[in-house]
Amino acid sequence: MSRDRFNMSRRGFLARLGTSVAAGSLAACGDDDTGAGTDPSSSGTGLDLERNPPPPAPAIEPPFALGVASGDPLHDRVVIWTRLAPAPLESDWGMPAEDVPVIWEVFADEALTEPVRSGWTRARPALAHAVHVDVDGLRSDTPYWYRFRVGDDHVSPVGRTRTFPRPDASPRAFRFAMACCQKYRSGFYTAYHHLAREEDLHAVFHLGDYIYESGGEPEVPGRLPLDRERVTDLAGFRHRYGAYRLDEDLQEAHRVHPWIATWDDHEVSNNYGSLTLAPNRRGDGDPAAIRAAGYQAWYEHMPVRMPFPDDPTFLRIYRDFHFGTLARIFVLDSRQYRTPQACDDEVGPACDEIFDPERTMLGHEQKAWLVDGLRHSDSRWNIMAQQVLFGPFNLDYSIVNPDQWDGYVHARQQILDVLAEPDVHNPVVLSGDVHAAGFSVLRADAEDDRSPVIGHEILTTSISSGGDELDGIARFAPLAEVALDNVDYVEAGKRGYALCELTRNRLDVRFRVVTTVAAPTADVYVDRAYRIWAEQLTFERRRDWEDEPPG
Incomplete structure (x- = not known):
């Protein structure tokens, strides 16, 4: 695969890298349902393709610029993830402000000839068109391959994942x-x-x-400049994750291995504790609002198994x-x-x-x-x-x-x-x-x-x-x-x-x-x-x- 991953979108989003990200909010997305955990099509195993086929997808540019990922493996299930973002560094990430149906498929073989599970889900603008599917009914201690599709034209890279052994098993x-x-x-x-x-x-x-809220000029030649000195709102955090997740090597590490992730401080603000910012960051704004934005963006970009809360200021990840x-x-x-x-x-x-x-x-x-x-x-x-x-x-x-x-x-x-x-x-x-x-x-x-x-x-x-x-x-x-x-x-x-x-x-x-x-x-x-x-x-x-x- 070419290292020039940034040519994947015909809209040339990297040409706009220096452009400020417009301020965004969930209300502006035209979708007031922010609770991914409340809809079986936005987390969990999704909707059946045969009995409930997906509606037509809107016309979009190739949407899988951020790749695919899997995580939180259990003995009978694993979370698979993607985010539809043809232009991750633009203020609308290249997507319409509407739900988009996404088909997901899981296979028992790398050649994708042995389908195991499939369904469809909705990628919602309120969660940056991120998709978390908790695929159940899998065999324990077994490798699987997966992919996503949008409409007839767009197919994601193929990811590889695996389940854990049963809790009563004795793995070597x-x-x-x-x-x-x-x-x-x-x-x-x-x-x-x-x-x-x-x-x-x-x-x-x-x-x-996983990310750093600070931006600025690269410290090594060849890295791209980030958009601003420090991000504190949801639009800024999404932009930061978009820049990081465009990296080819990070995408590949996600594609081939299941991840189990937790956060530290820079996903929100350096050395924050609870709802208190560090002494040198207390002029950045409301700690609760910054934390809510950071937590939501982390959730949107991680292959994790957890319902998204009504108030993202509090998100249980332990x-x-x-x-x-x-x-x-x-x-x-x-x-x-x-x-x-x-x-x-x-x-x-x-x-x-x-x-x-x-x-x-x-x-x-x-x-x-x-x-x-x-x-x-x-x-x-x-x-x-x-x-x-x-x-x-x-x-x-x-x-x-x-x-x-x-x-x-x-x-x-x-x-x-x-x-x-x-x-x-x-x-x-x-x-x-x-x-x-x-x-x-x-x-x-x-x-x-x-x-x-x-x-x-x-x-x-x-x-x-x-x-x-x-x-x-x-x-x-x-x-x-x-x-x-x-x-x-x-x-x-x-x-x-x-x-x-x-x-x-x-x-x-x-x-x-x-x-x-x-x-x-x-x-x-x-x-x-x-x-x-x-x-x-x-x-x-x-x-x-x-x-x-x-x-």
Whole structure:
């Protein structure tokens, strides 16, 4: 496939890239039904093609410029997604302000000769003509291929997905990747070029910062300028997602693997907490309105299984998945319910506020859901997929980032207390956010280096954020492996993803990094690798899996 994905629309939307996006609202779309979850044709399995054929589609330009995606796999179903947008960077994204019928088809073979499920749904302007179909009635632990059609003329790329094993099954292995932090103007999605070619992945966990609300000129030659400095409304967020999703490598990673996504802060506003903007962002506008716009745009562009609420200021995204009896995965939301950051959100010596026992990262309901799920889990491994660095990284609180779990000391210890319970087997925390790769142990008492190891944390570096320079926690990284007993590895100058394989007895992780994100293609190699042994809660570095950096 040509890298010139931007020639897909005859309307030449990239020629208009610098044009400001007109302000938009749901009311202006001419559709006052914004509740995707209330209509079986806009989420769920859709309408039957034989008994209830779709009406004629309006004449539109080729609508699949943003590709296809799948996500949230269960043992008998998976969500498939697309968004009709012939010109994603125009104010109307090249679509009429009316419902458009979309046919979807699922096949058992790559040649598309064995149809399994099909139907049609309505792409609605109120949700930017996004389509979420929860395809049920599928076989467990099975690959499938899918596509969408609009009218007689437009057929989407063919996506590949797969279901998870049954909750009572005993699969041999669970193979997954971790990704986060993909600032468009900081570099190319070189890492996704390679992640899309990883074989036999059951899922990609995206841990947030899928977009960045900030815009401006590209930091590397060849990236396109974004439309404005910072977006705060729905039209702006849609434009930002449109620019990101036009990237060919990101589209391919979505097309070939099912994703399980959560958000972090940049999908709304840097370092926001609950309904409070960071101190340096409080002039941006109404926090509730900004959050509602960011949440709606995230929903519109993610292959997720959840009804869209009447009020998008509140959108529950925490959820869990069973991969047979091998693993239970808890996907968390550490933004929507947290107490706003302590210490005026300044990185520096700890202030008294971070030790306040009333401070929460997850909120009462999500924490209760997580604790109950962990205590009643029969899975061999229990995985928390979440956004920010969980374990201590504070050099005896002389340097604290209050946006991380270090700023929520009691809330973290309460979770560690549960992870330390004997019936919670082999806990692993997956984290992102700080633009660094890392590997560390979790201790029963985060404040005591002599307390027993109860689990491990795997930190994936950014896809592109930070570019080829040291970034994020880079200024602390040289000290971390020496000064922090819990940290075995931290690398803040390389971009990539983490590749994991989990069996009953061990979890293997390879930190895959690219040589540069200043170019669309580059070499990829394993910078560090580990094996975690189940039940023993020990690990070993696997130098035999690691590569010398190319060149």
